[in-house]
Amino acid sequence: MIYLDNSATTPIDEAVVDAMLPWLRDGYGNASSQYGLGRAARVAIEDARSSVAECLGAHPAEIIFTSGGTESNNAIIKSCVGPSGLARRVLHGATEHHAIIHPCQDVEALGIRRHEIPVDTRGVVDLDALAALDAPSSLVCVMAANNETGVLQPLSAIREVCKGALLHTDAVQAFGKIPLNLTALGVDFATVSAHKIHGPKGVGAMFIRKGIDFKAHQTGGSQERNRRAGTEPTALIVGMAAAAKRAVDAIEERSAHCRRLTTLARERIAASIPNVRFNCVAELGLPTIVNISFTDAEHLDGEAILQLLDLNGVAASNGSACVSGTMQPSHVLVAMGRPAAEARAAVRLSVSYRTTEEEIISAVAILANIIREMRVITHN
Ligand SMILES: Cc1ncc(COP(=O)(O)O)c(C=O)c1O
Structure with missing residues (x-):
């Protein structure tokens, strides 16, 4: 995992x-x-x-x-x-x-x-x-x-x-x-x-x-x-x-390690997933979190993304909550002005000093595949 x-x-x-x-x-x-x-x-x-x-x-x-x-x-x-x-x-x-x-x-x-x-x-x-x-x-x-x-x-x-x-x-x-x-x-x-x-x-x-x-x-x-x-x-x-x-x-060492990993995640995501939005610019955020949403989110299902990540061995999350069987948009992303559909289908990757570069490279490749396949299905 x-x-x-x-x-x-x-x-x-x-x-x-x-x-x-x-x-x-x-x-x-x-x-x-x-x-x-x-x-x-x-x-x-x-x-x-x-x-x-x-x-x-x-x-x-x-x-x-x-x-x-x-x-x-x-x-x-x-x-x-x-x-x-x-x-x-x-x-x-x-x-x-x-x-x-x-x-x-x-x-x-x-x-x-x-x-x-x-x-x-x-x-x-x-x-x-x-x-x-x-x-x-x-x-x-x-x-x-x-x-x-x-x-x-x-x-x-x-x-x-x-x-x-x-x-x-x-x-x-x-x-x-x-x-x-x-x-x-x-x-x-x-x-x-x-x-x-x-x-x-x-x-x-x-x-x-x-x-x-x-x-x-x-x-x-x-x-x-x-x-x-x-x-x-x-x-x-x-x-x-x-x-x-x-x-x-160990704050300096751990934070430098995490920053290297989230920078790598950002680079790989930007290169492999079109129509992505980063929900925090790196300079304004913790070194440990990358949160992304998708500008064509109406074609994507936030819950399914997380489930498919899980099926492929990646544990990640988002800020949406399932209430009475429907996904509620993240109140954080809504407050930042994101459309509800986008705020329902975000992905948060959060790392620690134990996370490795290989894990980031694999996880982003898996995520890119999931989004690509989901887009093919929903656009057809
Ligand atoms: C910003 C923030 N405040 C409070 C909490 C709740 O902390 P605890 O799980 O220790 O009750 C969390 C946990 O997710 C958090 O992220």
């Missing part, structure tokens, strides 16, 4: 498994307990917190472990926005992940005003539109990098435009792929997840800037400094820290 869906999840690294095993087998103490077994777990968790904080340019007290990106985004939005919360309005980019959009819709259903910030045809947040939305007393959610296209958002400029607002960035896709310093960026909140960087599933973290009066979304215990109740999963947290350190220590 050629695995080109690393933006969905990544295989766990052996070294990460090795770091976790002692905490799964023998280090089972509850980190809140006073005896040795508990104290050892506490030390491991606090070491992991310091390590994750360092990877993010944050202070350890600003890192709260959670079950992943989805929980972290829900916690931040639902804890902050409300009549008695820190913000009375929520603004979010039009191309955010559903783990942002849906919680924003949830608070809207409770009577909170929600505004979508448009993006331009490149997928970049429209700063004039953001300025016009007049953000003070709002929570502004803009992702660091898009999960479908890889498009990076200008967070420093966004911070400038919405000076009086609380700024949250979903950094799930950016973490470990591009250098991140949350303190320097001046964001108030951020979210990250371990399974996107060769760590375990079911663990992530939220960054809550020092000094913010954050109310726990999940109560029932005083863990995580009263900000996220529940017994800490020591092994998962240790695994997350190990994966984060490995990713950040």
Whole structure:
């Protein structure tokens, strides 16, 4: 199998498994307990917190472990926005992940005003539109990098435009792929997840800037400094820290490798597939993602493309969802102005430091064949 869906999840690294095993087998103490077994777990968790904080340019007290990106985004939005919360309005980019959009819709259903910030045809947040939305007393959610296209958002400029607002960035896709310093960026909140960087599933973290009066979304215990109740999963947290350190220590090397592969993919796609559109220019995007759509998409079936890729041994995806038996267009591509048919039949190839040149060459050749054959069938 050629695995080109690393933006969905990544295989766990052996070294990460090795770091976790002692905490799964023998280090089972509850980190809140006073005896040795508990104290050892506490030390491991606090070491992991310091390590994750360092990877993010944050202070350890600003890192709260959670079950992943989805929980972290829900916690931040639902804890902050409300009549008695820190913000009375929520603004979010039009191309955010559903783990942002849906919680924003949830608070809207409770009577909170929600505004979508448009993006331009490149997928970049429209700063004039953001300025016009007049953000003070709002929570502004803009992702660091898009999960479908890889498009990076200008967070420093966004911070400038919405000076009086609380700024949250979903950094799930950016973490470990591009250098991140949350303190320097001046964001108030951020979210990250371990399974996107060769760590375990079911663990992530939220960054809550020092000094913010954050109310726990999940109560029932005083863990995580009263900000996220529940017994800490020591092994998962240790695994997350190990994966984060490995990713950040090797960031230049891994990112150069991924960039070489996505550049090769772009060249091969451009040479072998006519009527293709790249949904992010390389300079504006993550080194790990190539997202393409087809300008004659009305003749192509997005679901069938992915199924045929799978049958030919290539795991890839797109941002469309199947709802009640019909493919919905990707909301990300629609927000970028792509026609619905095109937004229904995109292909995302996402690589990791483990992907090889040979895999890219084979996968693009297989994709080109599928598209060629599909066009022959639908044009006849
Ligand atoms: C941008 C973004 N945010 C949030 C999430 C959700 O993270 P998790 O799978 O850890 O809940 C994802 C996962 O696909 C993502 O890509």
